[in-house]
Amino acid sequence: MTTDLNQLAKSARQGDRKALENLVRAVQDRIYHLSMRMLVDPDAARDATQDILILVITKLSTFRGESAFSTWVYRVAANYLLNARKKAARDPQFTFDDFAADLETGLVADPPPAPDDAVMLNEPRISCTMAMLLCLDLDQRLAYVLGDILELDHSEASSVLDITPASFRQRLSRARRQVVAFTSHHCGIANADAACRCPRRLPAAKAQRRIGPEPVFSTPEAPDYSEVLERVRAVEGDLKVLKLQTAAPPFRFPGDLGQRVADIVQDIS
Numbered sequence: 001m002t003t004d005l006n007q008l009a010k011s012a013r014q015g016d017r018k019a020l021e022n023l024v025r026a027v028q029d030r031i032y033h034l035s036m037r038m039l040v041d042p043d044a045a046r047d048a049t050q051d052i053l054i055l056v057i058t059k060l061s062t063f064r065g066e067s068a069f070s071t072w073v074y075r076v077a078a079n080y081l082l083n084a085r086k087k088a089a090r091d092p093q094f095t096f097d098d099f100a101a102d103l104e105t106g107l108v109a110d111p112p113p114a115p116d117d118a119v120m121l122n123e124p125r126i127s128c129t130m131a132m133l134l135c136l137d138l139d140q141r142l143a144y145v146l147g148d149i150l151e152l153d154h155s156e157a158s159s160v161l162d163i164t165p166a167s168f169r170q171r172l173s174r175a176r177r178q179v180v181a182f183t184s185h186h187c188g189i190a191n192a193d194a195a196c197r198c199p200r201r202l203p204a205a206k207a208q209r210r211i212g213p214e215p216v217f218s219t220p221e222a223p224d225y226s227e228v229l230e231r232v233r234a235v236e237g238d239l240k241v242l243k244l245q246t247a248a249p250p251f252r253f254p255g256d257l258g259q260r261v262a263d264i265v266q267d268i269s
Contacts, residue, residue, distance in 0.1 A: 005026060005027070005068070005070060006065055006068070006069050008022055008023040009023060009060060009063055009065075009069050010065070012057075012060060013060050013063070020057065020258075021258035021262050022258065023057075024053055024056075024057070024258045024261045024262065025256060025257070027053070027073050028049060028053060028257045029251075030073065030074075031052050031053060031073065031077050031253075032045055032049045032252065032253040033150075033250055033251045034074065034077055034081070035049050035052070035077070035081065036130075037130060037145045037150075037248075038081050038133075038145060039081075040127070040130045040133075040134060042216060046253070046254070048081065048084075049253055049257070050257060050261065051084070052076060052080050053257055053261045054261055054264055054265060055076050055080060056076050057261060057265045059076060067159060068156075071159055071160060074146070074160045075159070075160045075161075075162070078146075078161060081142065082139070082142065094131075096135045096182050098135075099131070099135050100182070100185075100186050103196040103201065104196055105204065106201075107200040107201060107204065108203045108204070109200070117199070117202065118224065118225070119224075120211060120215070120218075121198045121224075121225035122215065122217070122218035122225050123205070123211045123215055123216065123217055123218050124198045124205050124211065125189065125198050125225055126247075126249070127211075127216075128187075128198075128201075129183075129244050129245055129247075130217070130248060132179065132182060133145070133179070135178070136175050136179070139171060140171055140174055140175035140178075141175065142161065143168060143172045143175055144179065147168070147172040148242060148245060148246070149245060149246060149248075154168055154169055154172075157172075176238070180238050180241045183240070183241045184240070184241065187244065188200070189228065189229055189233075190241060190244060192233075198225060217249075218249070219252075221249040222247070222248065222249035228243075228244065228247045231243050231247065232247075
């Protein structure tokens with residue numbers, strides 16, 4: 001895959017329009033998945049993905065092949081997600097305390113099961129585990145997503161962030177500690193004694209229209225609620241949190257940006 005992407009990048013740099021379109025198609029899902037895990041908003045993630053892909057193509061002449069093309073793409077995406085969000089001041093700026101209070105609002109003690117609960121329980125499960133990361137600052141959030149969600153090795157992740165491997169490990173460790181502490185205390189999947197559990201949370205989430213009639217986060221590739229509950233309960237310690245966070249589906253861009261981005265870049269140039 002690395003060789004194929006590097007060759008596509010070389011051909012695209014030499015003016016091959018078809019290679020350019022295929023290059024965009026090859027990386028659009030990776031960028032969208034990263035954007036979803038950082039932004040937790042499908043509309044914002046779609047906009048970010050298109051902007052990042054335009055940056056990738058307009059900066060293509062600066063790619064020298066000294067790293068895997070995917071690593072270089074993640075570096076462009078990381079810079080965009082960090083700097084664009086800071087400049088726009090649009091990051092939600094949640095805190096773990098605020099998030100905990102929100103989770104415990106409107107819980108139902110023993111909700112009667114509804115016919116669609118088996119499907120809809122995945123929505124609060126996935127949206128909550130993703131939104132939890134918004135309580136981290138941007139640097140720590142990105143380190144956590146790269147290291148624990150995308151599972152980049154520390155050498156590649158530090159290259160993406162342009163920091164030393166030691167600095168990346170420290171940043172990831174700080175983020176991980178916070179996520180583990182919060183999840184272990186407040187999440188009913190990881191801790192059977194926690195007040196907030198998805199069945200108790202689901203009625204309030206529906207009433208507040210945080211969950212609509214159609215799933216947003218629970219794609220067909222996502223494991224169902226009972227399966228995730230079984231997986232998490234089967235492991236110990238910090239692995240519970242990791243199992244929970246990685247049980248979100250691999251988000252795929254809803255469309256084909258290949259020709260669209262190529263046309264946009266052609267118009268710009």
